[in-house]
Amino acid sequence: MPIVPISLTNKSNPARFKQGGSAQLLNCYVEEIGKEGKVPWAIYASDGLEGFAFLQGVASGLGCRAGINLDDSAIYVVAGTALYKIKANGDQTLIGSMNISTTAPVFMERNRRASPDIMIVCDGLGYYCRADVLTQITDTDFLAAVSLGFSDGYFGITTVLSEWAIGSIDDAANWDGLDTATADGDPDALVRIGGLQAQFMLFGERSLEIWADTGNADFAYQRSTVLEIGMLKGASNSLATVEQSLAWVAHDRTVRMLGQGYDAQRISTPAVERAIQSVADPSKIEATSWYSNGHTFYKISCPDWTWVYDTVTQLWHQRQSYGRKNWRVSFVLAFGEKLIAGDATSGALYEMGPQFFDDAGEPLISRVVLPPVHGFPYRLQHNAIYIDCQKGVGIGQGEPQDVDPELMLEWSHDGGETFHTQRALKLGEQGKNLTRVRTFRLGQAPQDGRVYALSWSAKVARALYGISADISKDAA
Numbered sequence: 459m460p461i462v463p464i465s466l467t468n469k470s471n472p473a474r475f476k477q478g479g480s481a482q483l484l485n486c487y488v489e490e491i492g493k494e495g496k497v498p499w500a501i502y503a504s505d506g507l508e509g510f511a512f513l514q515g516v517a518s519g520l521g522c523r524a525g526i527n528l529d530d531s532a533i534y535v536v537a538g539t540a541l542y543k544i545k546a547n548g549d550q551t552l553i554g555s556m557n558i559s560t561t562a563p564v565f566m567e568r569n570r571r572a573s574p575d576i577m578i579v580c581d582g583l584g585y586y587c588r589a590d591v592l593t594q595i596t597d598t599d600f601l602a603a604v605s606l607g608f609s610d611g612y613f614g615i616t617t618v619l620s621e622w623a624i625g626s627i628d629d630a631a632n633w634d635g636l637d638t639a640t641a642d643g644d645p646d647a648l649v650r651i652g653g654l655q656a657q658f659m660l661f662g663e664r665s666l667e668i669w670a671d672t673g674n675a676d677f678a679y680q681r682s683t684v685l686e687i688g689m690l691k692g693a694s695n696s697l698a699t700v701e702q703s704l705a706w707v708a709h710d711r712t713v714r715m716l717g718q719g720y721d722a723q724r725i726s727t728p729a730v731e732r733a734i735q736s737v738a739d740p741s742k743i744e745a746t747s748w749y750s751n752g753h754t755f756y757k758i759s760c761p762d763w764t765w766v767y768d769t770v771t772q773l774w775h776q777r778q779s780y781g782r783k784n785w786r787v788s789f790v791l792a793f794g795e796k797l798i799a800g801d802a803t804s805g806a807l808y809e810m811g812p813q814f815f816d817d818a819g820e821p822l823i824s825r826v827v828l829p830p831v832h833g834f835p836y837r838l839q840h841n842a843i844y845i846d847c848q849k850g851v852g853i854g855q856g857e858p859q860d861v862d863p864e865l866m867l868e869w870s871h872d873g874g875e876t877f878h879t880q881r882a883l884k885l886g887e888q889g890k891n892l893t894r895v896r897t898f899r900l901g902q903a904p905q906d907g908r909v910y911a912l913s914w915s916a917k918v919a920r921a922l923y924g925i926s927a928d929i930s931k932d933a934a
Contacts, residue, residue: 481873506814522800832907
């Protein structure tokens with residue numbers, strides 16, 4: 459009987475209908491090993507979470523909405539309707555409360571002052587924090603701001619129409635009524651402003667205008683380029699800085715990233731675009747980005763799903779917290795040598811990293827759903843499965859499932875709609891690196907094929923390198 463390799467997926471990429479395939483990487487992603495390795499690439503578990511701080515006084519149902527790192531001295535977080543300061547040891551200070559919406563997006567930026575201004579915009583209101591004093595912006599020339607960006611020393615804001623404005627250089631408190639402009643390259647309303655180096659990116663509902671700082675005395679910025687790609691109306695929180703670029707959900711419900719020459723490159727797949735298409739309220743889509751283990755990730759999330767794009771591999775995977783449809787994290791900040799993640803539904807802040815194997819005490823379940831195994835129109839007899847994964851990973855003490863960890867194998871005969879016949883396969887206790895991960899007598903699959911799924915939840919190192927099967931052909 460032949461031993462044949464079973465294809466591993468390298469991304470989440472379910473077909474439009476599950477009978478066409480339901481490939482998934484959940485809480486795990488691929489990394490290239492190269493020709494020097496046993497296999498060209500492997501699947502590794504996503505970073506876990508460890509408790510860092512819990513912000514006191516955050517109302518039930520509200521969470522961490524935005525955050526910013528102030529030169530690694532502290533991070534400032536808007537949670538609920540209040541601004542907090544958190545130091546590297548987790549100590550927190552309530553800076554002050556704001557009269558802001560609990561549902562509209564919150565935007566935060568900082569400037570270059572010796573004692574930096576941290577500016578906050580939410581649903582028409584603006585605040586700034588200077589020397590840990592929170593003040594509402596009351597300048598009569600300050601427009602009702604709906605989004606915020608920072609570029610080359612200037613805070614920039616947009617209004618509900620196509621007007622935008624900049625403040626005084628490196629000053630959040632003072633605004634000049636003459637420092638306004640109109641993004642009228644296309645007669646569409648502005649959705650969001652974003653800063654990139656010495657430029658402001660003005661995202662309209664159907665267009666993107668790029669304005670560069672030319673140093674003009676009357677108004678510092680001048681329009682340089684207009685692109686015929688906008689931002690999905692309402693999805694202002696989908697914008698994130700990714701390396702030296704910007705990524706966002708475009709008006710055609712694709713995900714775009716600025717490339718060289720300001721080409722708005724499509725990075726989304728049909729599966730990601732179907733997920734975006736399913737969102738009735740685009741204001742529920744939020745994004746963040748971070749760097750970890752040599753990878754830069756861009757995450758978009760809504761209450762029903764979370765998708766993550768890896769700029770290194772240019773592949774998508776999914777994240778999900780235990781007992782939820784999506785991932786609990788709203789934003790991620792680099793803070794010294796740490797990554798700090800905010801909880802979208804509570805005042806919890808977490809440290810995130812590959813050294814953590816669960817989600818702050820809750821299971822972190824990594825799941826790989828493989829492409830269909832079929833010999834259409836023939837039926838296939840599955841005699842044995844052999845799994846090449848990281849073995850001997852049990853820990854010396856702790857919970858039984860971590861001392862003697864298992865990998866769960868299950869399969870589906872309807873394209874991944876339903877899975878059954880779960881089997882627990884031993885990965886090996888600590889040091890038992892020669893453990894054989896295999897199982898026999900898996901029965902006959904129908905002519906449409908079988909979909910296998912693997913999952914881990916033990917708090918141990920996880921890696922998947924390959925799968926092979928002993929398969930024989932039956933009658934059509």
